[in-house]
Amino acid sequence: MHLIRPQLHDRRAFLRRSSQLAMTGAALPIALNLSAIGQAAAFSATDYKALVCVFLYGGSDYANSVVTYDSPSYDLYSTIRGGGAGQAAGGIALGRADLAATLLTPGAALPGGRQYALHPSMTGLAGLFNSGKAAVLLNVGPLVVPLTKAQYNSPDRKLYPLPPKLFSHNDQQSVWQSSSPEGSTVGWGGNLGDLAMASNGNSLFTCISATGNSVFLVGDSALQYQVGTTGAVPINGVKAAVNGSVAVKNALTTLIQQSRPHTLENEYNRVTQRSIAAEAQITSALAGVSLATVFPSGNSLADQLKIVARLIAARNTLGSRRQVFLVSLGGFDLHDNLIAQQPGLLSGVSAAMTAFYNATLEMGLADKVTSFTTSDFGRTLSSNGDGSDHGWGGHHLIVGGAVKGKAFYGTPPPVSISDTSSPNDQWHVGQGRLLPSTAVDQYAATLARWFGVSDTEMAGVLPNIGHFGAAGGRADYPTDLGFLA
């Protein structure tokens, strides 16, 4: 029976993973501790690697981000989205001619003559793709098990379980990040951190968010550390006299870090303790960093990626060897004004990710840092007049020197919104909501393997991975998609 297994994402799971490690023959101390596990596992490497998750909040419209370009497919797209005559823009369809400059030219052509271009505003990322530093993963989304459309429509949810709460923003964000809907407390980025934290001088700097709190970066033991876009924020009142009084400064320093019998009070003060301890290290380490790469201004994603780049530049001072970062950009829930809003959003993504890649080049770390996009869900291919509605699968980008770029991974979905038994209608579940042909778990497992996770550790990071790949009897849904060297 197939079940979502969020229970793997808890402390018992940690113990289970530990026993999995034990079965591999790694020597474990009697008193189990994470650093021992980390060192016993694949993370004893002395090199540096980082994964950077770029979350596009709101559900990015796949059809206008990675746009179908070959003439027959484009015409289908244009008809569905209300394009103009002669392949001109119209409705929520982009004009074909406008896509020529961002046409993606893979080393090996896609079957059936399929072609794609990025949104015209994404020139930087199109350039990285065509120069082999970026790849596109087609039609990826949450799956518990591989599904056909008939299985999706089957009432047998035991045999063909669906991801919980499809089409709901907050839940699908959580599912992408943790395999479970809202309320989940452990994500796969954090699980990577659990394995990686012992490799780092300060384990707190393993999982770093440059955006708000989210479940992605929380592990069984790994904490999510949040940093501002200008670095760690010092608390002035613990640095210098308050209103002229050193006694007040000292009292404040005590008060905001003391342990408390009340649970909420204690947890609040624990965050403050971490803030104070980490700030001293981060500020000092960043002081020695100088990066020449120019990040675009007025671009909140670029601001976040810039601090990520600076933290990576400070890796030696901070003693970091394996890090997972989260950055994000909101505003993608374009039920309306899709055509008007996408250029600003997507050019921002493209410019920020391109600058970030350039910064890793500058640091000589391009093949050690991989960034990748994620989003709540793809959207409908059909139009609601001025935008598109919540969907499921979507197309995503992976960028970095280790990426086997200039290539598409996954399967191009047919361009269709009709509901017949034709093979062309089997990869959407209505209105062009894509039925994913690649699972988030496969996407994540490929990234995790590059990061250093072994096969035996993989189930602890991705609880449902056993439903995919040859080991799960589904070699057609491989657990290594091959986009990373």
Added chain:
Amino acid sequence: MTTMPDHALLERDSAPSAAAPGEGTAPSANTPGEGTAPSANTPGQGTAPWLALGALGAMALAACADGSADGAADGAATGGQPSGVRTKAAEVGTAPVFRFAKISNGAYFYTGNAGEKDLVLRDYPDFRYEGVAFYQSPAQTGVPVFRFANLTNGGYFYTASVTERDFVIQSRPDLRFEGSTFSVAQPDAQGVSPVYRLANLGNGAYLFTSSAPERDAAVATGLWRSEGIAFYTASAPPPSGSVDTDEQAARFLLQAQFSASDTEIAAVRAKGYAGWLDEQFNAATGIRAWDWLQSRGYSVLDTHNYYNQEYPTDYFAWHQLLASPDGVRKRLALALSEFFVVSVDGVGTAWRSQVMATYWDILVANAAGSFRKLLEDITLCVAMGEYLNTRGNQRENSSGRLPDENYAREVMQLFTIGLYQLNSDGTEKRDAAGNRIETYTQSDVSNLARVFTGYDIDFSTDTQQVNAFDDGRTVFTTNFTRLPMRFIPNRHSNLEVRFLGTSIAASTPGATALKTALDALFNHPNVGPFFGRQMIQRLVTSNPSPAYVGRVAAVFNDNGAGVRGDLKAVFRAILLDEEARSSKGLTEPGFGKVREPMIRLVQWARSFGLTSASGSWKLGDTSNPSTRLAQSPLRSPSVFNFFRPGYVPPSTALAVAGAPAPEFQIVSETTVSGYLNWIQDISRRGIAVKNPAVPYQVGGGPDVFDMQATYANELPIAHDAGALVRRLGLLLCAGQLSSATQTLIVDALEASPITSTSSNTVKLDRIASAVLLVMASAEYLVQK
């Protein structure tokens, strides 16, 4: 006076089981603890023919034939109570007497002992809890009621007559005397009402009710005989007792509104929680946000292009929160703005601040009104139309265009019913396999979306103005921002709508379809617990007990007068609930919630007399997590609010317990620092503004501290660090600072000694330091 064993019922355990007919009697639909009002039950329902207790019936009737008032008077006389010193003020009960019905045979049990009530609820499934029957009077001044257990039918007999008591003891071995139980009112006390006694003609059970209609209904069944007045009950006490201390009053004020002043603390103590709250619901409201924008010149088309600016939204929002007289209504409106979320970021129309002002004014106007009306007003307001895309939403067409589903989905997921079917106490229902049960499917969303087609902004009363200041664009005048969206029939989907078991026929007029759809959502059983729980979380505690949610949901479902969705009753129930008021919450390690950062700011400002010297209130967006509050009114980052009601802070003791703490979603290493730095700054210097004399935003120029706390009531005691800290502890956290923390703060302040004649500069240094330390303490940050 006989002392009752606490758990008398337990001791006579064998009696009910020996007497219980029991076999196969299914519990009724009313499960214990649902608090069914006694009058809603038909006495004797389910009564089986049983041993006729003719002797007792006849005796009891005889003893009470001239009215049990005699019996009560008799009890008072022979009980040796100091009857001569009774007050003549209207007598108010001290505590409820609870009623249980024995499911298997319809006998009744009453207890005034809350512990015994809980015990019966827990251990005696055959007894169905039926709520409060009447009220106890103080033992010192009231009339004791004696209890007998019927060893034959497992029921109980009560009498306030000493004569009758003695008669029963002598003549009825089948009735075991259990001593005196609760006390009831003296018959001649002011404001008391009768409790009637009825005997069951079939099984000898006794029913005591203060409801004449229930008595009459029982008699009309032919199964019950009225036996007159048994005794008298005092009127219902205020739900949570009296307000005994300033700390209790402050605690209540800080849940019901933003701040607690000396006069408000005194008023709550004088009027009681309920009395004060009811007064606030009727208090005059200050200037409305839309009118304020107009009065400040923001509705004029000029070189500042206000029509295209977001910052007037920040200014009106802060003005409303910091300066308006009706703190309760504004506090509730702010809580509602975190449920029916609209953010100015997502409103793209011209005059977006006026549009946001109307949205806010709707929340304020309906905060103590009707949920159903609020739901409709919010659905049709331009702000929501812009935010969730009902504005301009069109029917399906032949080229494959389909209605926008955004509002249809979120109105269900977020504004009414939520994702999963709920029990009446807010816990999730489970199917036979133990899985949660979803409330709606994608098909429900797609169908409901049709209802919200055909709406657009109503410009019919506006004229176009040419904006000479901005490329000659034309801009409508501002009337439309106050109007609901208009309905355009030919844009409306005429397809049939089927959702959540409701169907709306094809071609139903738009207004009718909307009414049917909103009624269906409003009447869904999830709304009470779904909405009620989140309002409890905003106002009182992150983890309310299911029983608390259940009590609030019950009031949502019926305010006591048969009205559903009466928000005044709902908020009253939330704030007056035992769980909110009980001192238990002060010691339970999981009770309470993190104070929202924006509420901390409002509390500080209102507590210490902050005003805008210029009257411009130019406090902008405070969302910056590194330098401000990580939160700003009417600026949620998405429709999912600043934090989710189910957010469990990972890697904490709360995660181990699975306990949500929503506000923790915006607590991070960055935000804790940003908050402390800003509070340190503004508590001493005030809030800096560029050129406060003008309403528009100015980029450069010197900082002017236009909004400062006066600390008028703190300056006179600044030299007395102990008094100062006690005062701040009361106003800011209802006296919840531990003595260790108070000592820590006082010692730090006294390190810089000052006297009553020290300069104000020195005194303000000390006051600001004290404010910072209190507002930095975890005991303040977690509101209990």
